[in-house]
Structure formats: C-alpha cells, structure tokens
Amino acid sequence: MTEPAIRFDDGAAYESFMGVWSRLAGDAFLDWLSPGRGERWLDVGCGNGAFSTLLADRLQPSALHGIDPSEAQIRFARERTLACPAEFRMGDAMALPYAEAQFDQSVMALVIFFVPEPAVGVAEMVRVTRPGGTVSAYAWDLPGGGFPYAMLQDALRAQGRSPVMPPQAAVAALDALQAVWTGAGLQDVATTVITVQRIFRDFEDFWQIALLGPSLAPALAKMAPADVAAMREFVRTHLSEERDGRIVCTARAHAIKGRVA
Numbered sequence: 014m015t016e017p018a019i020r021f022d023d024g025a026a027y028e029s030f031m032g033v034w035s036r037l038a039g040d041a042f043l044d045w046l047s048p049g050r051g052e053r054w055l056d057v058g059c060g061n062g063a064f065s066t067l068l069a070d071r072l073q074p075s076a077l078h079g080i081d082p083s084e085a086q087i088r089f090a091r092e093r094t095l096a097c098p099a100e101f102r103m104g105d106a107m108a109l110p111y112a113e114a115q116f117d118q119s120v121m122a123l124v125i126f127f128v129p130e131p132a133v134g135v136a137e138m139v140r141v142t143r144p145g146g147t148v149s150a151y152a153w154d155l156p157g158g159g160f161p162y163a164m165l166q167d168a169l170r171a172q173g174r175s176p177v178m179p180p181q182a183a184v185a186a187l188d189a190l191q192a193v194w195t196g197a198g199l200q201d202v203a204t205t206v207i208t209v210q211r212i213f214r215d216f217e218d219f220w221q222i223a224l225l226g227p228s229l230a231p232a233l234a235k236m237a238p239a240d241v242a243a244m245r246e247f248v249r250t251h252l253s254e255e256r257d258g259r260i261v262c263t264a265r266a267h268a269i270k271g272r273v274a
C-alpha cells in the first residue's frame with residue numbers, strides 16, 4: 014500500500030484542528046439522522062474519537078466500536094473516558110474485521126474521501142450492519158469549497174501551488190455520495206447539507222490551529238519566508254474578522270443515510 018499524502022499521527026493536535034469541527038457538524042448530523050438510544054454503533058475512521066464521544070454522550074449506545082488505520086489516533090481515542098462501553102482498534106474501512114450484521118448503525122464521520130475505494134468501504138459498512146439498520150456519513154463539501162480551512166488551499170493556489178487533497182475528494186459531492194449509497198443497494202437514501210460556524214479568538218488563534226493540521230506546516234516548511242508571509246496575508250484578508258478581532262469561520266458538510274435491505 015502506498016503511504017497516504019495526508020497522515021493523521023497526532024491525536025491531540027487533531028482535536029483542536031478538526032475534532033472541534035467534527036463535533037460541530039456531528040451535532041447537526043445526529044439531529045438530522047435522529048437515531049434511537051442504546052443501539053450498537055460502528056464508527057469507521059473514528060480517528061481520535063472526536064465524533065465517538067458525541068455518539069456516546071448523546072445516544073448512550075449499547076456498544077460502540079471505532080476503527081482507524083492510525084495508531085496515534087486510536088491511542089488517543091482509547092485514553093478518552095466515554096459514556097458507554099467502547100472498543101477502539103486499528104483497521105481499514107475497506108476490510109472491516111467484523112462479522113455480518115453486527116451493528117444497528119455504521120457511520121463515517123469526515124472519512125469517506127480518505128478511503129481509497131469509497132464504494133468498497135460503504136459495501137463493507139452494509140455487510141456489517143443488520144437488515145433495517147442504517148449506513149450514514151458526513152463529509153466536508155471539498156469539491157464545493159466547504160472545507161473549514163479552504164482559505165488556506167485558496168492561498169496556496171493563489172501562489173500557483175497545489176494543496177494536498179484527500180485522494181477521493183470528489184466523492185463528497187452530493188450526487189457522488191448518492192451514487193455510492195444507491196450503488197451499495199441501500200434503500201430510502203436521503204441527503205442533507207450541514208453548515209456550521211466556529212469562532213476563533215483572533216487571527217493568530219486561527220493560524221496556530223490551522224498549523225496543527227496534517228498538511229499546512231509541511232507545505233510552509235518548503236516555502237520561502239516571503240511566500241509564507243504573503244500566504245498569511247492572503248488568509249487574513251479573506252477571513253471574516255469581527256470588530257473585536259474574532260474570526261468567524263463557516264464550513265459546509267454533506268450528509269447521507271440509507272437503510273440496509
């Protein structure tokens with residue numbers, strides 16, 4: 014297997030960079046999904062457990078399994094205290110180590126665009142979910158500029174550079190998600206658009222948190238200081254700054270759900 018271009022190997026850094034965003038979108042996603050309490054959940058690509066904690070707090074699953082290829086993320090997830098029985102293990106969405114029909118709910122939170130073959134990952138979720146159970150996902154609208162840090166990507170493009178993108182960014186478009194879900198034989202497929210806002214104390218707060226992401230710091234390390242300064246300036250002028258200096262950042266995710274036949 015080739016090494017992924019975007020690697021998640023720091024659970025604590027992930028928490029500020031993306032965990033906060035994941036729970037903001039995850040809250041709206043769960044309002045829409047409206048699942049019952051006490052179900053058996055599988056959180057595919059659980060990462061450091063950011064969305065898993067929300068599941069545990071809001072729904073008290075009878076069982077919660079999280080799986081992710083990143084050892085560091087899984088280590089961080091295991092150290093969390095969750096409000097339900099939880100088991101985190103390393104593994105791949107494309108070959109889930111679970112038997113058929115084990116779960117009531119299988120979900121991918123901000124993951125599907127990292128899975129090399131999204132259709133295979135979704136087929137795996139269908140396999141391990143019981144008939145009548147739900148397979149769902151939410152993903153930043155990468156093709157439509159909905160990524161919370163899209164501004165940084167724009168800043169790189171403004172300098173003629175190519176930002177590193179997840180390998181399957183295009184699957185986050187609503188019609189692409191729909192094609193994968195219906196192609197997997199899921200029924201009553203429905204989608205929604207989720208818009209969330211996060212407030213940063215000031216520009217420096219935004220910038221330092223952005224630097225915690227897996228791709229910005231490595232990109233800046235290869236740039237001349239003048240280009241880094243130009244990039245900072247581009248981002249600052251394109252962000253929406255309140256009169257008190259706070260930065261209000263908006264992001265958009267696409268969500269999808271379907272019922273296993």
Ligand SMILES: C[S@@+](CC[C@H](N)C(=O)[O-])C[C@H]1O[C@@H](n2cnc3c(N)ncnc32)[C@H](O)[C@@H]1O
Pocket residue numbers: 021031032035057058059060061062063064080081082083086104105106107121122123124127128129
């Ligand atoms: C943006 S993070 C989302 C983490 C978590 N679900 C959340 O909501 O914060 C994407 C996660 O997908 C994981 N990932 C990448 N490739 C994967 C694969 N083939 N199977 C399962 N997870 C994968 C990464 O390791 C990373 O933890």
